[in-house]
Amino acid sequence: MSQLSExxxxxxxxxxxxxxxxxxxxxxxxxxxxxxxxxxPISKGGQDTEENLCLACELCNQYKWNKIVATDPETNQVTSLFNPR
Ligand SMILES: [Zn+2]
Known part of the structure; x- marks a missing residue:
């Protein structure tokens, strides 16, 4: 668990x-x-930096979890998840 400053x-x-x-x-x-x-995600080398942090609702955060890619249900291809930065 990371400790982010206030x-x-x-x-x-x-x-x-x-x-x-x-x-x-x-x-x-x-x-x-x-x-x-x-x-x-920290588990994939992410840091506690301004550029790597975003605000997320609980549903999005839990669904995303520690993933950075997912399979597109329409194309069946593995693709990067949306990056808000
Ligand atoms: Zn959301």
């Missing part, structure tokens, strides 16, 4: 405008608090 957390939340950066749901319309996600 300043970095605030920066990520303000930059995202209180929206999930994957599905764009606003904080006012989701259950729970938006979470800070590592775009490139």
């Amino acid at each position: 300043n970095l957390k605030r920066l990520v939340r303000e930059r995202a405008g209180s929206r999930c950066e994957y599905c764009l749901s606003h904080q006012d319309y989701i259950m729970g608090r938006l979470q800070i996600d590592h775009i490139l």
Whole structure:
């Protein structure tokens, strides 16, 4: 578990405008608090840097988990997941 500074957390939340950066749901319309996600997961070498962090709702964050690619259901090809940066 990484320890993000309060300043970095605030920066990520303000930059995202209180929206999930994957599905764009606003904080006012989701259950729970938006979470800070590592775009490139720590388990895959991601860092606690401003460029590697984004705001995500619990559903997006849990669905993405530590993945960076997935199989496109229409083409059946492995493709990179959306990167909000
Ligand atoms: Zn979301």
